[in-house]
Amino acid sequence: DQQVKQNSPSLSVQEGRISILNCDYTNSMFDYFLWYKKYPAEGPTFLISISSIKDKNEDGRFTVFLNKSAKHLSLHIVPSQPGDSAVYFCAASANTGNQFYFGTGTSLTVIP
Amino acid sequence: DAGITQSPRHKVTETGTPVTLRCHQTENHRYMYWYRQDPGHGLRLIHYSYGVKDTDKGEVSDGYSVSRSKTEDFLLTLESATSSQTSVYFCAIREREPLNEQFFGPGTRLTVL
Numbered sequence: 001d002q003q004v005k006q007n008s009p010s011l012s013v014q015e016g017r018i019s020i021l022n023c024d025y026t027n028s029m030f031d032y033f034l035w036y037k038k039y040p041a042e043g044p045t046f047l048i049s050i051s052s053i054k055d056k057n058e059d060g061r062f063t064v065f066l067n068k069s070a071k072h073l074s075l076h077i078v079p080s081q082p083g084d085s086a087v088y089f090c091a092a093s094a095n096t097g098n099q100f101y102f103g104t105g106t107s108l109t110v111i112p
Numbered sequence: 113d114a115g116i117t118q119s120p121r122h123k124v125t126e127t128g129t130p131v132t133l134r135c136h137q138t139e140n141h142r143y144m145y146w147y148r149q150d151p152g153h154g155l156r157l158i159h160y161s162y163g164v165k166d167t168d169k170g171e172v173s174d175g176y177s178v179s180r181s182k183t184e185d186f187l188l189t190l191e192s193a194t195s196s197q198t199s200v201y202f203c204a205i206r207e208r209e210p211l212n213e214q215f216f217g218p219g220t221r222l223t224v225l
Binding site for chain 2 (some may be wrong): 004032034036041043044045046049089091093098099100101102103104105112
């Protein structure tokens, strides 16, 4: 049973606009959340994370929002650039465990 | 970039043959992981290690075994490869404190005919 879900397999956005990628989780024990970016034929690379004690974390053009009551997190990319075109995975873990659970990914295309 | 290498990067094999994939790190990180990536499934954990000779199963461990005799190496073995094990395999490492994120290797594309 998928504990982390990304319900949008793909997203297209115009360059300069905001990209919003969404992720839902079911396990209330998760307290650490991450976003990874993956280009074809490469391994995923870490993008940004957020602890459950926060509801927002920002790093340059990337902001992650966490809504614990809704068990929902989102990644905002502003402004979107063509180089942001990639597959984005969200992941979650519980501080008491060693495993990470990944969503199925969202393929973002930024149109020049 | 974290020092993680995977070998081989590509492999084609036949059903029923044994296959071993190697993950090598130069970071001295405690935790090492093996994932497989398949369309529609994202990344799924096969096995992970939390120290030398300490390993545990992930969600898709059937048909796979692992070994970690040194901190820097984590081996994934398919004892008798099947076509359902055709996938891209990623190794990842993590040092629990102070960073919690995983760093991934470049991947191994395995095709079982």
